[in-house]
Amino acid sequence: MNDSNKHPDQATEAAGLKSRPQAPRLAVFKFASCDGCQLQILSCEDELLTIADQVQIVHFLEASSHFEEGPYDVALVEGSITTAADRDRIRQVRQQSRFLIAIGACATSGGIQALKNWGDHHEFSRCVYAEPAYIRTLSTSTAISEHVTVDFELRGCPINRLQLVEVIQALLRGQSPRTPRHSVCIDCKRRGTVCVAVAQDKVCLGPVTQSGCGAICPSFDRGCYGCFGPAGQPNCESLTEHWIGCGRSPVSLVPLMRNFNADAPAFREEGDRIDPDYDQGHVL
Amino acid sequence: MGWGEAEAMAMSRQETLANAASLWLERSTLDELIRLLRGEGFTVVGPRLDQGAIVYGEIERASDLPRGWTDDQKPGKYRLENSGGEAYFEYNVGPHSWKQFFFPPRLAVERAKREENGGWTFSRPEPSDERYALLGVRACELAAIAVQDRVMMNGPYVDREYAARRESALIIAVNCTVAAETCFCTSMGSGPRCQADFDLALTETEEGFVLEVGTEAGWEIAARLEHCEASPDQLASADRLRHRAEDQISKEMSNDGIRDLLLNNLNHPHWDKVAARCLSCTNCTMVCPTCFCSTVNDVSELAGDEVERVRQWDSCFNLEFGYTAGGTVRNSIRNRYRQWLTHKLASxxxxxxxxxxxxxxxxxxxxxxxxxxxxxVEAIRQQPAKRREVPLPQPRPDACVVPGEAAADQSNRPRSVGQTIDDRQRGASDSAEAQQDASIADGGTDRE
Known part of the structure; x- marks a missing residue:
């Protein structure tokens, strides 16, 4: 979470969320996204029943066509802002919600669709749609925090459901959620996974990526894709310069940085640094 | 083989044992050793091929071992290779260390359960009763285990999980016959020859194993193996291969005055250079066989009626590790790398x-x-900023004592119920940090 997103007053106030006479009202909103993070909420299964005991889920279109108007105690927001209409809608959600939690790579960094930020969206529209005239879109895909104050950002593509339970639990109790900012490497080591970068010469973003997935990809002999975004104080430049020193071309490394969290500042700056003239269009 | 028969055979072997400094085992006897240990209730753990490396895992038979495999190691690089030979142990230490068996990466240390009347019941899980036989422990690893013993169980605060696992373990060392480009045990005085702290020690030659017995427990195992006295030729062969390993070690690190060198140079410009390269990813601390830092978190299910206090491996390279009231005290990669290196080699x-x-x-x-x-270290040694003796930090009442004083201290000092090994480690690293902070006071704060 960015320091600027901390709201001590609200955190203190949250101590009351669980003790209030009525269960807190929780809403789930979707913006530009694949719905995968909302599915993670449904994947909670056993925990979902306990969550439903402790909060009223009053707006969750992925799960139910019944929905209630605000205000809401907690809003979980999936997706990025890619249209003017969504830019207005997120402001309304913010106004109606005491706590706004951005969930997933789209909501926290703009998602994979933020690749358009390097290209010409009119050209993309012409390539993809038969009648591009009907498409009204912003030229960028941006994180929720670019538009409204976000109280907590839960990373991941998709989010880890156990971390989501941790966030909801922390809100109910008025605690700070515990979502470590350390690298994926520590998770590999705790589970005994041998480093795929050192032993198999695979490019792996694990050393600069925030923990959260439990280090799944390296355990299947694949390098980390950076799904949980940059770790705390990531040193991306050292990592990419090491790869370049080992014979990889800068142009081959840009797509690694521009992935599910392409527009997360640390990854964006590093991709731009490696090859400022990289043509995002040529991969399409 | 019945028990009586085995005992009779053991009796005849005693004579060889009593007279010989070193014994000889045929190569095929290794399988017998593993079976024997398993029969005695040990979980045999040792080297095996996995994930493109030689890691430590359970060994059920000699064929589980990485026979005919070795490795090529360089800074930031590890590759498995065919050794071209028949040896079981012709490799160098890999990504795992034995600490995972004594100091597990994740461990529940306490549990709490809410009762129907609203009260809480607390319980502490019993230490593991798993008895490990470590097969293939190298000299540097014996030294690492000795260091962790000091930290975890020979001081005033004993980690009972570590102690239970460590004290019931049997150690079968293996002398190195090759060395990697990254090895520098000769500089640290820890190898490559296994000198002590083992139950049994093997040196693998082209034909079999020269076996040394280090303890009574080792003697009891050796007595039940098919063995004979090692011949002068066999001993010479083992000696030659041990020297081959030593000759292959090319890396050096001078320990001459290293403590004062590093503590005198806390503001050396080289820290910035290494910080520009360091990823602060924790890999060095995770693979280090002596690093012992951990974090303790209370984890509950959603209803909050059951809580588990979980200890996990942690690292001084993590931002959260240095988080205290008021912020993160080591808020830059430079500070964290310096903390790690000066702690490891100096404080x-x-x-x-x-x-x-x-x-x-x-x-x-x-x-x-x-x-x-x-x-x-060498970069700092080449251009040291200051030369003076750094005084020892003043002992605090709750600071840990050096081994040797520990026993006396322990006998007349009640152990505080709430104090755990983690308190001790935190206290220890605080004092090292305080010492650094005192030294850098003139250089301004490193907080960002």
């Missing part, structure tokens, strides 16, 4: 009366960008 001496480094070279190989601590 570790004050704290535990030994270096924290055994020269195994893991932190060099497994650093994703190949940072070599011996080169970092």
């Amino acid at each position: 570790w001496h004050d704290q535990f009366d030994t270096s924290g480094c055994v020269g195994c070279g893991r932190c060099i190989t497994w650093c994703p960008v190949g940072i070599d601590l011996t080169e970092e």
